[in-house]
Amino acid sequence: MIEFLEKLHTYIEKISSEEERIKKAAEIIITAMEKNHAVHFWGPGGHSSIFAEDVLYREGELANINPIIDPNISLSHGAMKEINYFERIEGIGKAIVRSNRIKKEDVIVIGSPYGVNPVCIEGALACKDLGAIVIAITSPAFSDYLQNDETRHKSRKSLFHIADYYIDSHTPEDDLTLYSKKLNRKYGPVGTILQLITLKALTTTVIKISADREIEIPLWMNALEKGGVDYNDQFMNKIWCKVKAL
Amino acid sequence: VQGKSVVKKRRNITMNAVNKYRNTIMEIIELLTLREADCRKAASLIVQAVENNNIVHFFGTSRTTGSVAEDIFFREGSLLCYNPMFDPSLSVTHSASRSFYLDESPLLGTFLIEYYRNIKPKDVLIVIDNPGYGKTCHEAVTAANEKGLAVIAITSRAFFDDMKEKKELSTDHVWLGDMDVDLVINNYVPYGDAVIPFDFLGRSGGWVSDIANRYLLNMINLLVLQELDSNNYKADIFYSFYTDEGKAINETYIEEYYGKIKHI
Numbered sequence: 001m002i003e004f005l006e007k008l009h010t011y012i013e014k015i016s017s018e019e020e021r022i023k024k025a026a027e028i029i030i031t032a033m034e035k036n037h038a039v040h041f042w043g044p045g046g047h048s049s050i051f052a053e054d055v056l057y058r059e060g061e062l063a064n065i066n067p068i069i070d071p072n073i074s075l076s077h078g079a080m081k082e083i084n085y086f087e088r089i090e091g092i093g094k095a096i097v098r099s100n101r102i103k104k105e106d107v108i109v110i111g112s113p114y115g116v117n118p119v120c121i122e123g124a125l126a127c128k129d130l131g132a133i134v135i136a137i138t139s140p141a142f143s144d145y146l147q148n149d150e151t152r153h154k155s156r157k158s159l160f161h162i163a164d165y166y167i168d169s170h171t172p173e174d175d176l177t178l179y180s181k182k183l184n185r186k187y188g189p190v191g192t193i194l195q196l197i198t199l200k201a202l203t204t205t206v207i208k209i210s211a212d213r214e215i216e217i218p219l220w221m222n223a224l225e226k227g228g229v230d231y232n233d234q235f236m237n238k239i240w241c242k243v244k245a246l
Numbered sequence: 247v248q249g250k251s252v253v254k255k256r257r258n259i260t261m262n263a264v265n266k267y268r269n270t271i272m273e274i275i276e277l278l279t280l281r282e283a284d285c286r287k288a289a290s291l292i293v294q295a296v297e298n299n300n301i302v303h304f305f306g307t308s309r310t311t312g313s314v315a316e317d318i319f320f321r322e323g324s325l326l327c328y329n330p331m332f333d334p335s336l337s338v339t340h341s342a343s344r345s346f347y348l349d350e351s352p353l354l355g356t357f358l359i360e361y362y363r364n365i366k367p368k369d370v371l372i373v374i375d376n377p378g379y380g381k382t383c384h385e386a387v388t389a390a391n392e393k394g395l396a397v398i399a400i401t402s403r404a405f406f407d408d409m410k411e412k413k414e415l416s417t418d419h420v421w422l423g424d425m426d427v428d429l430v431i432n433n434y435v436p437y438g439d440a441v442i443p444f445d446f447l448g449r450s451g452g453w454v455s456d457i458a459n460r461y462l463l464n465m466i467n468l469l470v471l472q473e474l475d476s477n478n479y480k481a482d483i484f485y486s487f488y489t490d491e492g493k494a495i496n497e498t499y500i501e502e503y504y505g506k507i508k509h510i
Contacts, residue, residue, distance in 0.1 A: 101504050240363040242505045 004188050007177040011190060014170035015198050021167045022198075025109070025135045026205040028165065030215065032107040032133070033064060040100060040108040040132075041199075042068040044093060044120035046082045047192045049074035051111035051137070054196050055203060056245055059222035062203060063235040069245040070096050073119055086119070088151065093123030097130070100244070104131030111137040111199060113171040113191035114145075115159025116152045124162045125155075136163035137198045142191070145173035169198040253277075253404075253436045253454070263442050267452040270441045274458050277434045278465070284431045285462065288372070288398050289469035291428065295370045295396070296327055296474070296481050301506070302370045303362065303395075304463075305331040307355060307383035309345040310439065311374040312336035314459045318467060320510065322492070325470070326482035326503045331362055336382070348382075355385025359393070364506055367394035372463075376435045376455050377405040378422030379415055387425045397427040400462055408437035433458045 029039050039062075043051030052067035071077040072086050073096065086092060096119070102108060108127050112120045115138035127134050136159045143158035160166045171194045176186035210217040221231040240246050253274055261269070292302050302325070304315035315330035334340035335348055348354060359365060371390045375383035378401035390397050399422045406421040423430035435458050440450035474481050482499055485492030503510050 101501065237363055241508055244508065 003178060007188070008190060008193065011170050011172070011177075011194055012197060015168075015194065015201065018167050018170075018198065018201070021165065022201050022205050023209075025165055025167055025202055026209055028133060028135065029107055029109075029202075029206050030210055032105065033210075033217075034215065035105065038066055038103065038106045039064070040066045040068055040102060040106060041111070042096075042108060042123070043111045043195070044073055044096075044123050045087055045112050045114075045117055046073075046075050046079055048112045048120075048195070049076075050192055051195055051199060052245070054199065057220055057223070057232075059220055059228075060207075061220055062206065063218035063220045063232070064239070066100065066239075066243050067245050068096065068100050087117040088119075090118055090122065090154075093119040093121070094126045097123050097126040101242075102127055102130055102132050106130075106132040107135060108132050109135045109137065109199075109202070110159060110163065111169075111195050112159055113139045113169055113175065113195050114142045115139070116143050116146050118153040120159055121153035121155060121157055121162065124159055128162065128164075134163045134165075136160055136166035137169055137195055137202070138163075138166055139169050139171035139173075139191070139194075140166075141173045142171050142175065167198055167202065169194045171195065253434060253441060263444075263452065266442050270452065271454060271457055274434050274454055275461055278458060278461055281431055281462070282465065282469075284429065285465045286469050287429050288431065288466045289473055291370050291396050291398065292466070292470050293473045293477070293479075295368065296325060296470075297477075297479060298368060299327075300366065300369045301327045301329050301364055302372065303329045303331055303365060304372050304374070305358070305386055306374045306459075307336065307386055308349065308375055308380055309336060309338055309342065310376060310453075310455055311459060312338075312345070314374050314456065314463065317460045318463050320484065322484050322486040323467065323471065324484050325467075326484065326499050326507070329362070329364060329507050330509060331358060332509060333358055350381055352381050353385070355382035356389050358382075359386055359389035362508065364508065365390075365393060365395065369395050370398065371395045372398045372400065372466075373422065373427075374400045374433075374459055375422055376402050376433065376439060376459075377409055378402065379406055379409065379419045383422050384420065384425060387422065387427055391426055396429075398429045398431065399423050399425070399427045400431045400433050400459060402433050402435040404432075405435050405437050405439075412437075431462060433462055435459075 032039055041052045041055050043049045052069050055061050056067040110124055124134050138159045140160045171191040175189045175191045177190050178188040179186050218235050221228045223229050223232055295302055304318055306312045306314040318324055318328050319330045338345055373383050373386050387397055401422045409415045435455040439453045439455045441454055442452035443450040485495045500510055
């Protein structure tokens with residue numbers, strides 16, 4: 001087996017140990033949805049932003065959520081700009097939360113494997129101040145490993161400290177899975193994959209529990225298939241303007 | 247104004263480029279001010295929409311007009327029901343060359359009108375395109391007509407006619423203003439947009455279209471405010487973002503219009 005895939009399997013096994021936390025988070029999301037509170041998904045970081053993109057408008061995913069995509073806090077408007085500069089700017093996290101109209105009793109799932117950058121921490125704190133419930137998908141081991149003050153929020157808190165609930169994505173502390181003696185380097189980053197697998201475990205659990213309880217839950221159809229666009233329009237017309245990323 | 251550009255390139259006048267540019271701009275502004283009657287008609291269409299809870303959409307359909315819609319958005323004196331239609335494809339911010347290559351691409355106008363789900367019958371669409379021959383502006387008008395919108399075109403007859411005369415457009419090309427629109431406002435942008443030529447360089451500089459289009463939109467907005475004021479109609483209008491009171495009221499507006507205006 002390819003060494004990376006072998007390693008990946010071991011990490012996925014570790015995520016399985018999060019079953020109870022995943023079910024608990026799913027219940028919180030279902031309760032919020034039943035009470036018509038908004039549920040947001042946000043990956044406040046460069047590669048972390050893929051977290052929200054992955055649940056945005058795709059077949060079999062929830063059609064009643066607000067994935068937050070901010071061009072400044074993603075790779076799309078400059079990877080180096082985001083990672084070296086923007087995710088360290090004070091004020092952006094709060095502005096993103098404010099501009100997404102996050103409210104009391106909303107749920108926000110924040111995904112960041114390291115969970116320490118100023119935008120992430122400030123955003124999570126702003127959500128808490130507003131009375132929203134913060135669920136984190138993050139890796140405490142990775143958070144603890146990163147001790148560079150330049151990359152951390154001034155409070156030196158980590159996402160898993162702030163969140164009301166967190167699920168461990170078991171991303172290794174330096175994100176890397178393999179080592180080459182010849183290069184004398186570690187390689188094979190895995191954080192994005194593990195964050196997404198954990199996220200998928202959560203959203204599929206939300207859908208499964210809802211279905212088992214016969215709770216109506218809107219799911220996108222494949223827009224590439226015939227009839228898909230028309231089917232999706234029933235949800236799209238309700239949320240298009242509020243879900244700014246659509 | 248048909249045919250030749252009203253605003254001539256100032257090749258033989260011995261003034262420096264900045265003076266020439268200023269004089270040309272002043273000339274265009276004078277010409278645009280003479281279109282007040284047209285702007286008044288546009289304002290009346292907008293006021294009617296506002297009073298009926300409809301939305302007014304602003305769509306600059308090329309790389310040189312894509313940003314114009316930003317000018318009327320989210321600032322003191324701008325109505326909350328103004329919905330600018332932005333798309334990176336039509337601006338230079340997400341690759342200038344790509345926006346240029348898309349000039350004659352089909353379906354962009356049709357799809358963007360379909361994409362903006364807040365477009366409803368009896369809304370007003372203001373399409374801004376300088377030469378007015380591109381597929382995007384034409385498709386936007388056709389799609390808006392199908393949806394039952396009132397359409398106002400801001401465009402330049404002279405620019406289009408000069409392109410045809412220079413054989414840069416085929417005889418099949420149709421001018422935006424000749425389409426099925428409710429109102430055409432000439433923006434007097436001359437052929438090429440740049441009005442000050444430099445003989446040795448063989449190039450021109452000094453663009454006028456942004457100033458012309460933004461001046462026209464300001465005229466229209468002022469006439470909207472004037473008509474609402476004389477009708478004693480309290481429309482939702484942004485306050486200043488520089489005062490505490492204004493910021494507080496604007497915050498309530500943002501909340502109210504969050505689900506109605508995409509880019510708020």
